[in-house]
Amino acid sequence: MIHLALLLLALAAFAALCLGDARRQVDLLGRKLAPGAAVPLACGGWLLLALGSVAAIAGLGAYGVVEWTGFLSLGAAAAVLTLSWRCARR
Amino acid sequence: MAWLHTWAGLVVGWLLFAIFATGSSAYFQSEITRWMMPEVAAPPPDRDAAVQNAIIWLGRNAAGAGDWSISPASKRDAAATLYWQPPADAPAAARTSARLDGQGREVAARATAGGEFLYRFHFELHYMPWWLGRYLIGIAAMAMLVAIVSGIVTHKKIFADFFLLRIGKGQRSWLDAHNVTGVLVLPFHLMITYTGLVTLATMYMPWGVTANFTTPAAFFEATYPYPEPPARTGVAAPLAPFAPIAAEARRIWGDRDIGYVRVLTPGDRAQRIIVASSSEDGLSARGTQLTFDGTTGRLIGRSPPRGAALETESVMVGLHMGEYARPVLRWLYFLSGLAGTAMVGSGLVLWTVKRRARLADPARPHLGFRLVETLNIGTIAGVPAAIATYFLANRLLPLGLAERGGREVMAFFAAWAAAMLWAAVRPPRRAWVELLATVAALFALVPVVSALTTGRNLAASLVAGDWVFAGFDLVMLALALMFGWAARKTLHHRARPLPGRRRAALAEATA
Numbered sequence: 001m002i003h004l005a006l007l008l009l010a011l012a013a014f015a016a017l018c019l020g021d022a023r024r025q026v027d028l029l030g031r032k033l034a035p036g037a038a039v040p041l042a043c044g045g046w047l048l049l050a051l052g053s054v055a056a057i058a059g060l061g062a063y064g065v066v067e068w069t070g071f072l073s074l075g076a077a078a079a080v081l082t083l084s085w086r087c088a089r090r
Numbered sequence: 091m092a093w094l095h096t097w098a099g100l101v102v103g104w105l106l107f108a109i110f111a112t113g114s115s116a117y118f119q120s121e122i123t124r125w126m127m128p129e130v131a132a133p134p135p136d137r138d139a140a141v142q143n144a145i146i147w148l149g150r151n152a153a154g155a156g157d158w159s160i161s162p163a164s165k166r167d168a169a170a171t172l173y174w175q176p177p178a179d180a181p182a183a184a185r186t187s188a189r190l191d192g193q194g195r196e197v198a199a200r201a202t203a204g205g206e207f208l209y210r211f212h213f214e215l216h217y218m219p220w221w222l223g224r225y226l227i228g229i230a231a232m233a234m235l236v237a238i239v240s241g242i243v244t245h246k247k248i249f250a251d252f253f254l255l256r257i258g259k260g261q262r263s264w265l266d267a268h269n270v271t272g273v274l275v276l277p278f279h280l281m282i283t284y285t286g287l288v289t290l291a292t293m294y295m296p297w298g299v300t301a302n303f304t305t306p307a308a309f310f311e312a313t314y315p316y317p318e319p320p321a322r323t324g325v326a327a328p329l330a331p332f333a334p335i336a337a338e339a340r341r342i343w344g345d346r347d348i349g350y351v352r353v354l355t356p357g358d359r360a361q362r363i364i365v366a367s368s369s370e371d372g373l374s375a376r377g378t379q380l381t382f383d384g385t386t387g388r389l390i391g392r393s394p395p396r397g398a399a400l401e402t403e404s405v406m407v408g409l410h411m412g413e414y415a416r417p418v419l420r421w422l423y424f425l426s427g428l429a430g431t432a433m434v435g436s437g438l439v440l441w442t443v444k445r446r447a448r449l450a451d452p453a454r455p456h457l458g459f460r461l462v463e464t465l466n467i468g469t470i471a472g473v474p475a476a477i478a479t480y481f482l483a484n485r486l487l488p489l490g491l492a493e494r495g496g497r498e499v500m501a502f503f504a505a506w507a508a509a510m511l512w513a514a515v516r517p518p519r520r521a522w523v524e525l526l527a528t529v530a531a532l533f534a535l536v537p538v539v540s541a542l543t544t545g546r547n548l549a550a551s552l553v554a555g556d557w558v559f560a561g562f563d564l565v566m567l568a569l570a571l572m573f574g575w576a577a578r579k580t581l582h583h584r585a586r587p588l589p590g591r592r593r594a595a596l597a598e599a600t601a
Contacts, residue, residue: 018253063373073275081255
């Protein structure tokens, strides 16, 4: 259960960070978000990352730190692959 | 700094690719060994019973030995492994090891080099003295560390380009792939390279040891005690039952289970039982040892507590080996290792892609370029081909063949050499397509040949819930798809010259 939570937090965090970058919004959504949306999205992304680390340590201790790092890579890779797949289809 | 990154990476790149590929497989070393010994049924359920069975078996079959060493099957092994020192008067060819199943019977499995060959290759290489292999690996790892750090410095837009992976844009795509596989998995790359060096640090930097100890053996005795068998008294005595000893050890450790067990001078009044804690139950790789009187079963000693430096080293080694990792984390380790392999591979390809545009006559490159390109093809396709062939050899070599494990290893290197040769004689584009397609076919063949020769096919494994066999077959198929896709991409690839202005911008970005 904790593994799934860490995975979802990492995915959500990198999705938010990605959308918080104005240049990626068009790539991902096909349109720009409102100009005020970028900063809250980016902040939300960082917050989700922090939340993930807290959840990992609370749920799994020192072991959780290692696993959280692994899920960070996986979440970021998922964001990158989605993005390049969306771009390739356009 | 860019030249440092380019050359530190290139010179050892082919070796690094092989280290990363085989090292990644080592996270599933036990599972690979289980797959390579299909005769072994389900693993023993209970560790204490496995040790007790091993003691009974050794009492019958290795009674005069000076030292028994028992590795009860870990959570992931199929069988307990026993080693013993034959008595001094035993013939030179006397057996020194055996594998037992859950019922304490000797496993009658095919001879195989198993997952251990791939694991050993990744830090000792093969066909050379182990110390030479370890030095070569150390040089490669050091160059890797230099390449990673200089790569971070060189990669100016590390955050701006964080999410950028453009497909089908030639050199740009190779650069993106190299950056993405490097940056996204950077914590792993830094950790694995640094801790890899730490595992052999006393060999690479022996001066601390030589300044403080008379011999390296004295250092190892002080830091990682491995007691010698006590002198025989000549009075025979039975060995104390193991279950109470195991219970006492678990009570002392609290959170750790039993790892390996040694019995010194078994059968004699002076016998000792040494129980080491498992390295699977915590980040720290090096367990602690408890010594029991083998006749009375009383606790008579424990290994001294480790200082901060040794404990740090122990955790670093633990992080590298990942023995503590449960399934989810083990897969993350494996995937990170594959990303590292892809990072090294894409870096090697990038070297040629970048320079091809600048060649005076791309149809007739100079010798250096041709050499790099051949080694690239022969390694990036050759190592996977070698691994797939190694697995196929396990299923196809006659079961009674002498030196069977060694022949599997020969098949590994023969396939790699063949790929290298093919890369040398064929035009590069054709060699890429042909070899990548061959690798895809070889990986796809593994589950097929395995099903035909053992009767254990993927569907049956899935139905039976045998995740070691099902997982192995599925990974082989996934690799086959990946290499098939790569072969297709290479086949349909059309080199498109970039406009001059963009080429200049790109040259600046990849400089």
